[in-house]
Amino acid sequence: LQSVVMNRLRPALLLSLTLAAATAGAGEDWVMLPKARYSAPVPAAAVGGEDWAAELGRQFAILKRQPDNVEARKAAWVAAMRLGLFAQAAALEAPLSAEERRAMEGDIIALDIRYGIVDRNTLRGAERFSRLDQALTATDPLAAEFFTGKAPDSEDQRRLTDRLSALASRRRAADAVTLYETLLARDIPVPLWAERDIAGSYLELRRPQEALALYQRVVADNPDDFDANLGLFYALVETEQLDAATDHIDRYAARLPERRHLDGRYNGERLSADITADRVRIFADRLDEAQARIDARHDTIPYNSEARQSSARLALARGWPRQGDEMLRRTIGSDPINPALYADLSENLLTLQDWPAARAALDYATGLDRDNGAVRRARRSYELHDSYELHVEAGYGEGQDVNYFGSRDWSIDSFLYSRPIADNWRVFAHNYSASADFFGENQTWIRSGAGVEWRQNDWRLTGEINGGSGVKAGATGTVRWKPDDHWSFYGAAESVTNQIPLRAVADGIYASRVSLGTDWQQNESRKLALGAFSSDFSDGNLRTGVNAAWFERWASGPKWMFETTLGADASRNSLDASVNYFNPKSDHSVWLTAAIENLTWRSYDHSFRQRLALTGGSYWQEFYGTGAIQAIEYTHRWELERDLSLRYGIGRLLRPYDGEREGRNFANLVLLWRF
DSSP states (O other), rough: OOHHHHHHHHHHHHHHHHHHHHTTTHHHHHHHGGGGOOOOOOOOOTTTTTHHHHHHHHHHHHHHHHTOHHHHHHHHHHHHHHHOOHHHHHTOOOOOOOHHHHHHHEEEEEEHHHHHHHHHHHSSSSGGGHHHHHHHHHHHHHHHHHHOOOOOHHHHHHHHHHHHHHHHTOOOOHHHHHHHHHHHTTTTOHHHHHHHHHHHHHHHOOOHHHHHHHHHHHHHHHHOOHHHHHHHHHHHHHHTTTTHHHHHHHHHHSOOOOOOOOOOOOOOHHHHHHHHHHHHHHHHOOHHHHHHHHHHHHHHHHHHHHHHHHHHHHHHHHHHHHHHHHHHHHHHHSTTTTTHHHHHHHHHHTTTHHEEEEEHHHHHHHHHHOOOHOOOOOOOOHHHHHSSSSEEEEEEEEEEEETTTEEEEEEEEEEEEEOTTTTTTTEEEEEEEEEETTTEEEEEEEEEEEEEEEEETTTEEEEEEEESSSSSOOOOOOOOOSSSEEEEEEEEESSOOOOOOOOOOHHHHHHHEEEEEEEEEETTEEEEEEEEEEEEESSSEEEEEEEEEEEEEEEEEEEEEEEEEEEEEEEEOOOOOOOOSSSOOOEEEEEEEEEEEEEEEEEEEEEEEEEEEEEEEEEETTEEEEEEEEEEEEEEEEEEEEEEEEEEEEEEEEETTEEEEEEEEEEEEEEEEEE
16 A cells, blocks of 8 residues: 555655745745635644645655554645645545545646646647536536525535636636626625636627626736736727727736846737737727837747737738738748637638638638637638628619709619639629609619629639610620739620610610729728720710729728728710710819718627718819819618628719709618628
């Protein structure tokens, strides 16, 4: 028996002696697990002072000589428990009371939870949760009894509190919150360290207000708690208090020393807080400020994975997916088992239309940690990519009978896309319907078609066969090429175009059309566009035109944006004969639209924005001179879910036609639904 006991305890003795040297002067609290404190019994004759490692060694020496010494075995058990060596204490088989044995079992559960949290953060695969699952299994019967009405004693309460931490760490957020709220409902106190874990579960359940209240309480009690301060930051972000979140993380980061006191090395917590402060500028749409901070950080620590990940996220926010792809791959090289990086890479590859690579990155991220928040989001993004898609644009207008649009007009343009076929292909159905009243007579234009779309990497091509009003059959083809993060080129050819005045349709006229264009986008705040078109009417008229626009976002923040678009266009018609549709010999216009947008409400994937746009400009028409253009438009935009968005607006336009100033009220709607 003596040899068996000593062989089982020899590793514990070595660890105890190591702890004795490492914790000299640190006191008992250094080695005790905070979640497993209790008052251990102290045999009067056996324990000398509070040097528990030395005491354990003394009792082992006694047991070596006297293996049947009950008092020495009990004293060794007390010392092992004080050192946090709970499994080793259990192996001593000391004579214990029922209360002492329950306390030891509770400590072993607490230790499993602590080690389980370490395993979750460091291991991969199913084994990363084995200790946490073991601890939860040990307290499952107690939880079942508690929910059926059992009144827990102090040891039961301790185990239930530890179970809160295990459930939260196991990402069983709903179970953790249910247990926590039941404890509170039965007036059972929950310690602050457990409330910190539950705050994270509330965030996972998208209940940020409850999380915010808990984090505020924890930080008020312990202002230096790193995890609680970061949790408070994220709770502020998720309650859309982005200014408060920015202020909090800035102040907290400034409080942390840049260097560690013991060895002078850079303080990792300070770096993480600084990088979080950099990233909040992205969340808050202060991208120029984020650019300055993140670039400076990357220049200082170019090989740090957190800094590289910030650079990648900034690139994606600024509309540079290729640069983001490069940064993500470099970051993965230095942090190859980070599931969030592969998740971000997968979403970015969807933007780059590299479908097989996106799927492979998502599969790898899922293998690393399928429950990671970024992985779940990437999985949802891929599900949306792999969905049917309905896109509808509708418009309505009212004006005078003499208006070239008619006294009342409407149009609906709808596309229904299939799910992706062999990655790159989709088939679609297309319908365009329009109607207008001219002096009490209604004119309609309806065409339906079917087509195919091909998308891969830099390219998107579509082809469509259609028929209906006008001529019996028509064909449409489009192409878009995006060779880098800044340039886009596009073109379209329509044998029968829908962009034709309905007054021309009323006279039996139809038209074909070709168009070309290019965009240059510096970032999300600056874009230049240039386009040209030619429409060949069946009555012999050839209409050609060019247009240019400069978009600039001058200010943006968590709630407000201000942007302008300066545009110019010109057109010429070849037909000299008088026709019923608007057909100026030549004309041109210059206009400026200023828009202000407010994020009125947002909760995760749901949001509501309001936008007010004012337009002023000048229109010139050959033989009729110059007149003013004025317009106002008010728009709502709803993100009802990641798979459903809706935009609608109303407005009024004033401008001259053939020298006569005319007014038109209008409304529009855009729907995108993926299902």
